[in-house]
Amino acid sequence: MELTTESSGLPEHGPNASVQQLLLDLKHCYQSCGLPIADNVVASHCTALVALLDTGTWFTAQQRQSILREIRRAQACKLCLQRREAASPNWVQGEHDAATELPKHFVEIIHRIATDSGRLTQKWFQEVTATASAQEYIEITGMLAMLVILDSYAHGLGITPIEIDTVQFTGDAAHTGEPTRQSNAAVVDEGAWVPLMVAPKSEGQSEITSGLPEVPNIVRAMGIVPLAVAQFFQIMRSHYGLQDMDVQISRPQIELIAARVSSYNDCFY
Amino acid sequence: MLLRESGEQQNLNLALDSITAEAKNLGVENETVLLKIAEAVYKSNPEQMTRCRDEAIAIIGARATVDAIGVAAAFNGITKVANATGLPLDESTASSTQALRRDSGIDRFSETWKSRQYD
Numbered sequence: 001m002e003l004t005t006e007s008s009g010l011p012e013h014g015p016n017a018s019v020q021q022l023l024l025d026l027k028h029c030y031q032s033c034g035l036p037i038a039d040n041v042v043a044s045h046c047t048a049l050v051a052l053l054d055t056g057t058w059f060t061a062q063q064r065q066s067i068l069r070e071i072r073r074a075q076a077c078k079l080c081l082q083r084r085e086a087a088s089p090n091w092v093q094g095e096h097d098a099a100t101e102l103p104k105h106f107v108e109i110i111h112r113i114a115t116d117s118g119r120l121t122q123k124w125f126q127e128v129t130a131t132a133s134a135q136e137y138i139e140i141t142g143m144l145a146m147l148v149i150l151d152s153y154a155h156g157l158g159i160t161p162i163e164i165d166t167v168q169f170t171g172d173a174a175h176t177g178e179p180t181r182q183s184n185a186a187v188v189d190e191g192a193w194v195p196l197m198v199a200p201k202s203e204g205q206s207e208i209t210s211g212l213p214e215v216p217n218i219v220r221a222m223g224i225v226p227l228a229v230a231q232f233f234q235i236m237r238s239h240y241g242l243q244d245m246d247v248q249i250s251r252p253q254i255e256l257i258a259a260r261v262s263s264y265n266d267c268f269y
Numbered sequence: 270m271l272l273r274e275s276g277e278q279q280n281l282n283l284a285l286d287s288i289t290a291e292a293k294n295l296g297v298e299n300e301t302v303l304l305k306i307a308e309a310v311y312k313s314n315p316e317q318m319t320r321c322r323d324e325a326i327a328i329i330g331a332r333a334t335v336d337a338i339g340v341a342a343a344f345n346g347i348t349k350v351a352n353a354t355g356l357p358l359d360e361s362t363a364s365s366t367q368a369l370r371r372d373s374g375i376d377r378f379s380e381t382w383k384s385r386q387y388d
Contacts, residue, residue: 036332041339088387117352122380123388125355141353149346156310158319193355218347221354236347239339242272246338249303249329251278256297257340260307266350268378269356 018168019053029159037157044238045153048146053167053230055177058139058225061169066100068164070107071144072151073099074114081115089119105131106140113144118266126191133224134181134194142228149235184226199221218269221229302328303337310341355380 023046030037052068055061074080077097083089089112098107110130111192112120129137151161187195199215216221229238240258247254262269297303302325309318314352325334358366376382 018302035335037335066361090387113349113353117349118378119383119387120352120355121388122355122382123384125353133343138354143351145349146344147346148349149342152310152313152342152345153316153339155313155318156306156322156342157335158315191357216354218351221350221356232350236343239343240347247339248333249336249340250298252297253299253303253337254340256295256300257303257307257337258344260304261311261341262348263346263375263378264308264311265345265352266378266383267348267351268375268380269348269351269358 032157033157041238044235048235056139057227058136058179066102069099070110071114071147074111080111112185123229138222139228142232184224187224196220306337307341
């Protein structure tokens with residue numbers, strides 16, 4: 001399966017009336033906050049919001065809405081808080097304060113990645129994926145990362161994150177479709193917890209990039225679910241790229257912020 | 270790792286061993302306010318964010334502040350993907366950044382270290 005990150009990740013049908021209202025709300029928030037937000041960022045965030053609330057590859061639109069609600073609930077979960085305060089999260093057992101009827105293993109995946117991703121281990125991953133497929137895990141992870149970007153950006157601007165609970169799917173054929181459940185078979189085990197998308201090696205000039213796969217590992221990590229790649233990198237690209245960024249901060253300044261936020265998240269990659 | 274490369278391209282002598290610490294003076298222009306943005310976005314504290322945003326707008330301007338918030342938000346998201354998928358460093362990156370990772374403390378974010386610490 002050929003995979004490109006150039007796809008917008010947008011569903012082929014238009015958003016329903018309820019989602020349309022949400023987009024108007026989002027645009028209004030950005031326009032009225034008094035800060036100069038680039039048009040491409042507004043458009044990208046609208047695209048991401050529509051994609052998040054649409055049918056995915058492994059989850060229905062309703063299930064994805066539940067996943068989004070659970071991601072936000074995780075911040076107020078007592079178990080997650082206790083685990084964060086413990087020397088090891090694995091020493092604290094209990095029940096999550098779930099916001100939805102999602103199966104417990106999905107709730108565990110969502111809450112742990114949302115609140116303590118820096119202390120995840122392969123042993124934990126193997127336990128949670130004993131009952132969830134790698135594809136489901138990647139779709140959840142991609143959605144979570146997208147919502148974190150949307151919510152972190154809103155927080156940074158001083159505006160309230162957009163409300164997702166109000167979206168209604170009743171009677172909307174476009175949002176009641178079944179997930180396609182199509183996997184990318186062109187993946188390989190290269191030492192990550194998940195199979196990585198197959199990619200050719202670069203012959204770049206730079207010492208840093210020479211020999212690296214032409215597709216960054218972070219893209220390859222989600223490659224088993226191509227729609228997740230397209231949707232996540234659609235919004236990621238509006239804020240960060242390795243070249244041709246239309247921003248008023250320098251490359252060292254960009255990488256300084258990136259490095260520090262990565263450090264706060266205990267991120268090795 | 271891209272901070273090192275971008276610094277070299279602009280002939281900046283960056284003190285990269287301080288990137289994971291609270292120490293400042295890495296050598297990047299307006300780094301103090303940029304690091305405050307990174308912290309405020311990550312910690313998601315509204316009062317801290319408001320103070321920091323106002324300070325940043327006064328120093329680097331509104332558009333640059335919004336751009337910086339965007340980068341911080343994006344990395345707050347993408348690090349979740351990296352952490353959740355157990356991505357190893359590429360072989361060449363792993364060898365060329367060995368000293369940097371040791372001096373900066375980045376090695377403590379590795380899968381080996383985390384497994385030993387938390388499992």
